[in-house]
Amino acid sequence: MTPARLETFADGVFAIAATLLIIDVGIPAELNNSLGQELLDIWPQYFGYGISFLTIGIMWVNHHAVLRQVERVDRPFLFLNIGLLLCIAFVPFPTRILAEFVRTDDGAAAAVLYGVTMTTTAVFFFSVWIYASHRGRLLHPGVDPKEVSGITRSYLPGAPTYAAATLVGLVSPEASAALFGLIATFYMLSSSFFGRSNAE
Amino acid sequence: MTPARLETFADGVFAIAATLLIIDVGIPAELNNSLGQELLDIWPQYFGYGISFLTIGIMWVNHHAVLRQVERVDRPFLFLNIGLLLCIAFVPFPTRILAEFVRTDDGAAAAVLYGVTMTTTAVFFFSVWIYASHRGRLLHPGVDPKEVSGITRSYLPGAPTYAAATLVGLVSPEASAALFGLIATFYMLSSSFFGRSNAE
Amino acid sequence: MTPARLETFADGVFAIAATLLIIDVGIPAELNNSLGQELLDIWPQYFGYGISFLTIGIMWVNHHAVLRQVERVDRPFLFLNIGLLLCIAFVPFPTRILAEFVRTDDGAAAAVLYGVTMTTTAVFFFSVWIYASHRGRLLHPGVDPKEVSGITRSYLPGAPTYAAATLVGLVSPEASAALFGLIATFYMLSSSFFGRSNAE
Amino acid sequence: MTPARLETFADGVFAIAATLLIIDVGIPAELNNSLGQELLDIWPQYFGYGISFLTIGIMWVNHHAVLRQVERVDRPFLFLNIGLLLCIAFVPFPTRILAEFVRTDDGAAAAVLYGVTMTTTAVFFFSVWIYASHRGRLLHPGVDPKEVSGITRSYLPGAPTYAAATLVGLVSPEASAALFGLIATFYMLSSSFFGRSNAE
Numbered sequence: 001m002t003p004a005r006l007e008t009f010a011d012g013v014f015a016i017a018a019t020l021l022i023i024d025v026g027i028p029a030e031l032n033n034s035l036g037q038e039l040l041d042i043w044p045q046y047f048g049y050g051i052s053f054l055t056i057g058i059m060w061v062n063h064h065a066v067l068r069q070v071e072r073v074d075r076p077f078l079f080l081n082i083g084l085l086l087c088i089a090f091v092p093f094p095t096r097i098l099a100e101f102v103r104t105d106d107g108a109a110a111a112v113l114y115g116v117t118m119t120t121t122a123v124f125f126f127s128v129w130i131y132a133s134h135r136g137r138l139l140h141p142g143v144d145p146k147e148v149s150g151i152t153r154s155y156l157p158g159a160p161t162y163a164a165a166t167l168v169g170l171v172s173p174e175a176s177a178a179l180f181g182l183i184a185t186f187y188m189l190s191s192s193f194f195g196r197s198n199a200e
Numbered sequence: 201m202t203p204a205r206l207e208t209f210a211d212g213v214f215a216i217a218a219t220l221l222i223i224d225v226g227i228p229a230e231l232n233n234s235l236g237q238e239l240l241d242i243w244p245q246y247f248g249y250g251i252s253f254l255t256i257g258i259m260w261v262n263h264h265a266v267l268r269q270v271e272r273v274d275r276p277f278l279f280l281n282i283g284l285l286l287c288i289a290f291v292p293f294p295t296r297i298l299a300e301f302v303r304t305d306d307g308a309a310a311a312v313l314y315g316v317t318m319t320t321t322a323v324f325f326f327s328v329w330i331y332a333s334h335r336g337r338l339l340h341p342g343v344d345p346k347e348v349s350g351i352t353r354s355y356l357p358g359a360p361t362y363a364a365a366t367l368v369g370l371v372s373p374e375a376s377a378a379l380f381g382l383i384a385t386f387y388m389l390s391s392s393f394f395g396r397s398n399a400e
Numbered sequence: 401m402t403p404a405r406l407e408t409f410a411d412g413v414f415a416i417a418a419t420l421l422i423i424d425v426g427i428p429a430e431l432n433n434s435l436g437q438e439l440l441d442i443w444p445q446y447f448g449y450g451i452s453f454l455t456i457g458i459m460w461v462n463h464h465a466v467l468r469q470v471e472r473v474d475r476p477f478l479f480l481n482i483g484l485l486l487c488i489a490f491v492p493f494p495t496r497i498l499a500e501f502v503r504t505d506d507g508a509a510a511a512v513l514y515g516v517t518m519t520t521t522a523v524f525f526f527s528v529w530i531y532a533s534h535r536g537r538l539l540h541p542g543v544d545p546k547e548v549s550g551i552t553r554s555y556l557p558g559a560p561t562y563a564a565a566t567l568v569g570l571v572s573p574e575a576s577a578a579l580f581g582l583i584a585t586f587y588m589l590s591s592s593f594f595g596r597s598n599a600e
Numbered sequence: 601m602t603p604a605r606l607e608t609f610a611d612g613v614f615a616i617a618a619t620l621l622i623i624d625v626g627i628p629a630e631l632n633n634s635l636g637q638e639l640l641d642i643w644p645q646y647f648g649y650g651i652s653f654l655t656i657g658i659m660w661v662n663h664h665a666v667l668r669q670v671e672r673v674d675r676p677f678l679f680l681n682i683g684l685l686l687c688i689a690f691v692p693f694p695t696r697i698l699a700e701f702v703r704t705d706d707g708a709a710a711a712v713l714y715g716v717t718m719t720t721t722a723v724f725f726f727s728v729w730i731y732a733s734h735r736g737r738l739l740h741p742g743v744d745p746k747e748v749s750g751i752t753r754s755y756l757p758g759a760p761t762y763a764a765a766t767l768v769g770l771v772s773p774e775a776s777a778a779l780f781g782l783i784a785t786f787y788m789l790s791s792s793f794f795g796r797s798n799a800e
Contacts, residue, residue, distance in 0.1 A: 001664055008208070008608070009660060012615030015212030019220065019289040020619065026293070035297070035306030039313055050286065057282035060209060061275075064201055075661075076792040082657035089619040089653065093626070097635070106635030113639055192276040208408070215412030219420065219489040226493070235497070235506030239513055250486065257482035260409060261475075264401055392476040408608070415612030419620065419689040426693070435697070435706030439713055453689065457682035460609060461675075464601055592676040 003067045006081060010067075013085040014060040017092060018053050024096040025049055047181065048099035052091050054184040055118070059088060059125065065151070070132050071140040080128045087121040098177060107173030115166025115176060122158035129155055203270045206281060210267075213285040214260040217292060218253050224296040225249055247381065248299035252291050254384040255318070259288060259325065265351070270332050271340040280328045287321040298377060307373030315366025315376060322358035329355055403467045406481060410467075413485040414460040417492060418453050424496040425449055447581065448499035452491050454584040455518070459488060459525065465551070470532050471540040480528045487521035498577060507573030515566025515576060522558035529555055603670045606681060610667075613685040614660040617692060618653050624696040625649055647781065648699035652691050654784040655718070659688060659725065665751070670732050671740040680728045687721040698777060707773030715766025715776060722758035729755055 025045045027038045063084075070077075094114040101110035132138040133148050161183060169176030225245045227238045263284075270277075294314040301310035332338040333348050361383060369376030425445045427438045463484075470477075494514040501510035532538040533548050561583060569576030625645045627638045663684075670677075694714040701710035732738040733748050761783060769776030 001661070001668075005607075005611075005664060007205075009611050009615055011205075011209050012212060012612060013619050015209055016216055016616055016619040017622075018285075019213050019216040020623070022217075022289055022292050023220070023223065023623065025290075027297070031306075034309065035301055035304075036309035036312075039297070039309060049290070053286045053289065054282065057279075057285070061201070061278055064205060068201075075788075078661060079657075079788045079792055082654065085618075085657075086650065086653045089622055090625075090649070092622050097627070097639070101635055104635075106631075109634065109636035109639060112636075188275075188279045192279060207405075211405075211409050212412060215409055216416055218485075219413050219416040222417075222489055222492050223420070223423065225490075227497070231506075234509065235501055235504075236509035236512075239497070239509060249490070253486045253489065254482065257479075257485075261401070261478055261482075264405060268401075388475075388479045392479060407605075411605075411609050412612060415609055416616055418685075419613050419616040422617075422689055422692050423620070423623065425690075427697070431706075434709065435701055435704075436709035436712075439697070439709060449690070450686065453686045454682065457679075457685070461601070461678055464605060468601075588675075588679045592679060 001073045001078065003070045003073055006073055006078065007064070007067050010063055010081065010085060011060070013089055014056055014063070017089045018056040018060075020092050021049050021052055021095060024092060024099070042099075044102055044177075045099040047177070048095045051177075051181045051184055052095040054188065055180070056088060056091060058184060058187055059121070062125070062155070063128075066129050066132065069140060069143055069148070069151070070138050072138055074138065077128070077131055077138060080124065080131055084121065084124040084128055087117065087124055090117055091121075093117075102173050102177050108170050111169025111173040111176040112166055114180065115162060115169050118180065119159055119162040119166055122162050126155050126159060201273045201278065203267045203273055206273055206278065207264070207267050210263055210281065210285060211260070213289055214256055214263070217289045218256040218260075220292050221249050221252055221295060224292060224299070242299075244302055244377075245299040247377070248295045251377075251381045251384050252295040254388065255380070256288060256291060258384060258387055259321070262325070262355070263328075266329050266332065269340060269343055269348070269351070270338050272338055274338065277328070277331055277338060280324065280331055284321065284324040284328055287317065287324055290317055291321075293317075302373050302377050308370050311369025311373040311376040312366055314380065315362060315369050318380065319359055319362040319366055322362050326355050326359060401473045401478065403470045403473055406473055406478065407464070407467050410463055410481065410485060411460070413489055414456055414463070417489045418456040418460075420492050421449050421452050421495060424492060424499070442499075444502055444577075445499040447577070448495045451577075451581045451584055452495040454588065455580070456488060456491060458584060458587055459521070462525070462555070466529050466532065469540060469543055469548070469551070470538050472538055474538065477528070477531055477538060480524065480531055484521065484524040484528055487517065487524055490517055491521075493517075502573050502577050508570050511569025511573040511576040512566055514580065515562060515569050518580065519559055519562040519566055522562050526555050526559060601673045601678065603667045603673055606673055606678065607664070607667050610663055610681065610685060611660070613689055614656055614663070617689045618656040618660075620692050621649050621652050621695060624692060624699070642699075644702055644777075645699040647777070648695045651777075651781045651784055652695040654788065655780070656688060656691060658784060658787055659721070662725070662755070663728075666729050666732065669740060669743055669748070669751070670738050672738055674738065677728070677731055677738060680724065680731055684721065684724040684728055687717065687724055690717055691721075693717075702773050702777050708770050711769025711773040711776040712766055714780065715762060715769050718780065719759055719762040719766055722762050726755050726759060 025042070027035070027042060031038055033041070094110075094117045098110045098114045101107055104110075129151065133152065136143065136148075139148065162180075165176055165179040165183065168179055225242070227235070227242060231238055233241070294310075294317045298310045298314040301307055304310075329351065333352065336343065336348070339348065362380075365376055365379040365383065368379055425442070427435070427442060431438055433441070494510075494517045498510045498514045501507055529551065533552065536543065536548070539548065562580075565576055565579040565583065568579055625642070627635070627642060631638055633641070694710075694717045698710045698714040701707055704710075729751065733752065736743065736748075739748065762780075765776055765779040765783065768779055
């Protein structure tokens with residue numbers, strides 16, 4: 001199997017998982033207020049839709065950056081990628097739970113579910129990269145060691161950051177949700193301003 | 201990242217968002233009339249399905265026209281595109297709301313939700329193009345300046361037109377829905393009769 | 401736009417529409433019998449899933465056969481294809497209705513809805529081909545006129561056949577449903593035994 | 601039709617079927633316990649999601665291994681593949697039923713439904729391979745006969761293994777579900793440790 005084929009399959013899962021998020025956005029079957037009021041009241045759903053869509057989008061961008069360095073694919077790498085995609089495809093479920101419960105007494109459980117999903121995803125993502133890059137196992141022969149260690153350094157904070165935001169959820173689910181949004185926003189802005197050359 | 205890779209991902213989101221629209225078409229759980237009558241009574245759902253499918257289809261055609269001019273992709277361009285796709289993937293929700301409420305007292309809120317979504321989508325679409333074409337930032341070196349300014353002119357009316365149709369929704373939701381359908385139909389017919397060479 | 405790009409987008413819609421069919425397969429929320437009995441009782445849903453999946457699969461095969469003859473794409477051709485895909489993506493809805501109502505007093509309306517969808521799809525399919533092939537408008541210059549008229553002849557019976565099966569539905573919904581299944585089966589078998597060279 | 605085109609369509613169905621599995625993961629509409637407890641109580645849903653996602657992922661890897669050997673595609677091969685994809689796209693339904701009923705008195709019916717689906721899928725998969733490889737019908741001319749018979753041997757146990765796990769479900773649904781999980785895990789581990797060269 002070539003990296004290109006894996007890329008096509010992964011792109012499909014990224015695109016479908018992100019687009020499926022909209023299925024879970026909806027108003028209650030019985031309206032208690034005017035439609036306009038109900039549409040405003042479900043803002044946590046828009047927020048959840050937005051941060052999960054952006055996070056999946058960022059993962060897609062980074063997954064491509066990984067595969068660009070990879071020359072060949074072996075079975076363990078393939079199954080690590082399937083594990084990563086299993087996590088990505090799982091994201092709509094915690095998103096739905098977070099949007100529904102973040103402002104209730106059950107908010108902590110919802111924030112932890114969301115955070116554990118994101119942390120696990122980040123761990124799989126990092127494992128995919130480490131497996132491929134360890135002693136240059138699957139990388140292009142001519143790849144620049146400085147670039148490789150630069151990528152490793154840039155992916156390293158992902159899992160701990162999500163784990164920290166998850167722990168915050170035990171105390172304040174809303175602060176935790178805000179952190180998940182900030183992580184995605186900060187990443188997009190910083191890589192837009194400082195990382196242009198990487199994307200080219 | 202190459203424009204081709206972005207194109208594949210974007211195509212996925214366009215195709216999935218359009219195909220997901222059918223999930224929201226359905227008859228009530230409890231039939232009050234014969235099935236035939238119920239199937240006729242839900243015509244606003246067919247209408248909503250049709251205009252949203254066509255609008256997403258048109259956006260897909262135009263998105264390709266943009267990427268055909270683009271030689272390279274940087275991070276801000278990538279994230280602007282993810283913002284555009286976030287809007288496209290959102291379309292099934294306002295479509296469902298519009299179909300359900302356009303003929304009720306809450307029609308205005310439904311039409312405004314639909315219109316704001318389309319206007320925002322058009323703004324993102326225009327931003328994607330302006331970011332890529334400003335001083336030829338990401339375009340092919342040999343691109344014709346007259347063609348570039350022609351494309352700019354053709355995309356310019358999108359957002360104001362949708363904004364105007366949204367305002368109509370405050371007065372008459374049904375007129376607003378008809379306008380959304382007319383915009384898509386008019387665009388398809390005019391570009392079929394006058395714009396053939398562009399698509400080739 | 402190249403035929404390859406249209407093909408990618410169309411493939412996406414075909415694959416998604418076929419795969420979404422499974423969402424509508426399910427048992428009642430309240431079981432009246434053992435699970436085993438309920439799973440047997442919903443056989444019309446398996447039947448509907450099967451014939452719609454196969455029909456979409458056949459349309460996909462034929463759509464490729466059309467695009468293989470096409471050298472270039474213009475706007476009217478693009479929008480005819482979007483019309484065809486709008487019909488394909490609509491198929492899950494009549495499938496769900498047919499499976500639910502074929503054995504009830506409302507069976508005729510369900511069969512007619514399914515049949516009208518299939519007939520319209522066949523009409524769009526034929527229009528796509530006629531538009532492309534009329535005076536060789538979009539075809540490869542060196543295409544064999546005998547092959548072109550052979551394709552035209554092979555697609556010609558599609559819409560009338562579906563229209564006839566739709567009319568049968570007014571009298572007997574179950575006979576109509578059986579016919580929809582027979583059309584797909586017959587097509588697959590005949591093209592497998594007599595049309596091998598076409599697919600290569 | 602080229603194997604590449606079939607591969608794209610098949611990849612789409614594999615990716616969509618796997619990603620759709622998450623739609624069926626959910627908590628009850630009425631909570632009887634805290635959210636945290638409910639999220640733990642639905643572990644059979646996570647389990648079902650996991651094994652079905654991995655099984656579809658493995659089938660995707662193997663389907664690629666088949667198509668890599670194939671030089672050309674004819675109609676019967678195409679329709680055998682559509683039959684295989686029909687089974688793959690069906691997987692979300694038995695997954696949902698298994699997760700809901702495995703711990704109830706109806707567990708046997710649920711395990712049998714899941715097992716029959718997997719057995720049928722394995723039969724179609726084997727048929728696809730046998731049809732393509734019988735007397736080298738569709739294979740690349742220079743393909744190594746030893747590799748061909750090696751692939752045949754490696755796919756041979758699939759259907760009987762799933763059939764045996766299905767029969768176990770008649771006695772113990774939970775043991776059967778555990779077996780479905782073990783089959784996928786064992787396959788991934790064994791092909792990762794012993795089959796690395798095959799994936800390259």
